Amino acid sequence: MAEFEPKIIAFLCNWCSYAGADLAGTSRIQYPTNVRVVRLMCSGALDPLYVYRALIEGADGVLIGGCHPGDCHYTNGNYKARRRVAVLKKILQEFGLEDRVWLRWISASEGQRFAETVREMVENVRSKGPNPLLRL
Amino acid sequence: MHKRVLVVGGGIAGIQASLDLAEMGVEVFLLEKGPSIGGRMAQLDKTFPTNDCAMCILSPKLVEAAAHPNIKIIANAELKSLDGEIPNFRAKILKKPRYIDEEKCTGCAICMSKCPVKIPDEYNKGLSKTKCMRIPFPQAVPALPIMDRESCIYHQRGKCRICEKFCEADAIDFDQKEESIDVEVGSVIFASGSEEFDAAIKDEYGYKTFPNVLTSIEFERILSASGPTEGHITRPSDGKEPRRIAFIQCVGSRDMQMGNEYCSSVCCMQAVKDSVIVKEHLPGVEATIFFMDIRAFGKDFDKFVNRAKDDYHTRFIRARISAVEIDPATENLIIQYNSEAGSLIEENFDLVVLSVGLLSTAGIRKMAARFDIEINACGFARTSSFTPMTASRPGIFIAGTFSGPKDIPETVMQASGAASAAASLLTELPIRELREELPQEFDLRGEQIRTGVFVCRCGINIAATVDVPGVVEYASALQGVVHSQEFIFACAQDSQKLIGEKIKELKLNRVIVSACTPRTHELLFQKTLSSSGLNPYLxxxxxxxxxxxxxxxxxxxxxxxxxxxxxxMAATKAGLLEPLSRMSLKVNKGALIIGGGVAGMVASLELSTQGYEVFLVEKESELGGNLRHVHYTLEGEKTDRFLKSLIAKVKKDDNIQLYIDSEIREIMGYVGNFHTKIGNGKQTTNNKPRELEHGVVIVATGGEEYQPSEYLYGRDERIITQRELEERLTKQQSAIDKLGSIVMIQCVGSRNGQYPYCSRVCCSQAIKNALKLKEINPEVNVYMLYRDIRTYGLKELYYKKAREKGVIFIRYEEGEEPQIEAQNSKSEQQASNGEVLVKAYDPILQRNLVINADLVVLSSAIRARKENKILSQMLKVPLNADGFFLEAHVKLRPVDFATDGIFVCGLAHYPKDVSETICQAKAASARAVTILRKDEIEAEGRVSQIRKERCSGCGLCIEICPYTAIELEEGERVAIVNEALCKGCGACAASCRSAAIDLKGFKDEQILAALSVV
Incomplete structure (x- = not known):
């Protein structure tokens, strides 16, 4: 059987993490193809609903990328994201899904970090196996 | 008459100057001698150090210049004469015939496909053929064909006219004549460029004799997807893929025999970049660079060189190559060189690339003479360190390599600076209002979704990996999609035109472009939508x-x-997109400039001259910044006098409000409307307001000298920094002139593991001071321990002079840094016998040296200021890994930030010398004026919106909003959004308990729809 290829949705903020992902591109840093990026203006614009929907639709993992603390283009959206994700994870614990949702700070100058995060997450989610919701 | 400027030369320098001027309300005539604007940058494959595709970043600028209502491009034309003076120059322009009627031609290129005559393709350096009737390259602007009269069969033999037969626009005009155009302008910018060194002159390298010896520009074309081999790297003799490629540096540069003593500045990085690209194309290839010094002096250049070494295994061999031989059997090339240990080594290569220098030719000198522009000893336009874009003839300014070799960002900075300088001369004249008539937007109500999908191949950047036709086919079957197609370059002008046509023809009401990143190209495509009658948010x-x-x-x-x-995902989301409108915002005409060094002061004066109010904030008690510690330039100009007069001008300028001993407490707001609180440090002597309103911000906070912890600095008085030496050379020469032996150590705190960047100015500064020492006392022994001497451009002349004066240069490798032993630390007066021992390994002599030094001078690094972090957080703009401010784009937006209305100049951006700082400061003011001169600018259309029927008026969003953009509507218990204040972060939308708030363009339903088809 072919190796399980997890599908990962990444919500990236426009100013830091999306730019970091672009930098990975201009630097030609290779990483697995498993990630599908949804651009948001800010990690603070992430409605927890998006994460639930992604998981319900069959994503095996969700990556949320925001600016480093203090660097948010909109002052403090990343702090809002951090709080929301903390609450969200409590709810996801009930389903055993909390480790499939990652929040990472990735700046516009961290192409390498973006690529490494994706690599690490793909391996991690691969080892967990497919999203259990799909078996329901 | 309104403000008008003539720009001579349509390379990136001329284009940038034109765009800035045009946005400042100046009418521009952009003159280009070739058939298309774009210059040399259009021929490059990728750009260092980010490997951005050159055409991808240039093409939007070409399109913008062509579409700008204030720019008239006059291509295929020459400047014949230039009479008059400021502000009444009369230019006579001779426009050569294209043999097509530009008004009628649609650029369909059928004439090109039917033309039976093949000629060498100049764009590809003659490595491939094009037609006698041809569009110069796919992204050419103007996108019009041109006929080569000399090879046209009809013109030569009176028969053919095939092009005319097929031209449906009836645009072919065989009888077209030269046309004389007269323009009257207030000032002129010469951005006429330089030429490449003709490698055939150095016949020892076998160029033009051996087929597999190419120049660096030819090699760029071979690397390029739009080049003669479509990006497949093959060698000319047999079409085989090369396995071993050699780059020979300094061909025609740093070469006394050729009469070009200067360094061409760009070739080192170009070769390093090409070595990386070639490895990406052909993983098995081995690239070798033969060099004298690797001059990676720009921002993030050294990191790129390190990557080339470590990740791409480029071989760097320090050797000057005297000749290239050929092996006739294989047509391989044989290079002999001396290793540093002295042994003779012979290597065999499949392909040799000659890194040819940039050159001022006899033609350029003649042209300069014709227009009374003085040139310097190297044949480039003469400028001074303090007026780096001003030509000898009043009213004429210089941009780009016409004033000496330089890379793209420096060219762009000088061009923006020249635009500012040219506009400053014309303040008396009225501006020319932009009138960009956009067509009425279609009414979409009741229309079915009709989506067009355009997929870009980006040459082979995308197409080599992604099956583009496959994606196009796939897209065509998606719901709502009525049209899908591919482009070689979606950003090219003809592609834009075609998208517009498709919108009209097929009544497309949603457009998807699948290409590069929205961060650089979204605006371009949105403009195309607008000009085709489609709301740009669809x-x-x-x-x-x-x-x-x-x-x-x-x-x-x-x-x-x-x-x-x-x-x-995009197609699903697109179906739910709605047209959005942008609000107009008033622009406050004031500018906040942070930092009162030379950068901040120059920018202040420039803006003041153009009539804007400036708030100049300096944290120290006096103006001048780092230039207070620089007393003369490498070229021998006195900085003290310049600085004194600059400070005096700033102090007496009524438009400049000076805040010394002050710092920024808080900056709020957005482009056009910033509010800043100033805090006082020590003094509170003046009664100026502490809260400022302004429209733009220029960050000119400078940098600082690194205080070395190595080499016993601070523990022995005989060990000082270059800056301290300069202080002594100026103020207490007596302490210096008796010394017998001085050792300078380069790269102290630069180019190491923790700070992997080059501080750019230290080599020149050390050589400047070494020459001064030799001038004071020719008998003094000056030893310079260095890693690479980076006297780029015309600074090289002083490196040569230093060698002639007997300065001894000894190289050391990273990891084998010199060691210092102070025998016994005595006070300075007693230490005249040279008791500091400097131990170094000389790689040429292959032995350890011990130098007795009376004084050791450390060329210590320039560091980013620690306060940058706080300021960057206040302004919401990024820093790079070394703590310097990170501009919007390293090549083409070197003074902008991604956030509108904020600009950077000087050492805050990266180490640079005074002339480069002045260039950048003027560039920043030019960019600032493009905003300040407008009364209104358009706000972002992607703002929050409240659905009143759902809002319970709980007020959570009001607390959440970082911009106080939401309030409760009086009387009603619902929230309302102030669109002028809303920046579209979406925090309110994500927090609303009633799902009553949407961020337009990123509505929940749009994002959820995209997720539903993942």
Missing amino acids: FEFVNIREQCSWVHQKEQEKATEKAKDLVR
């Missing part, structure tokens, strides 16, 4: 280059799958 951008083809280069199938997924 647009989705799919990133399949930066986030797909470039990061999955070895996984074609999976990358194609990913591209299809992303297009499907």
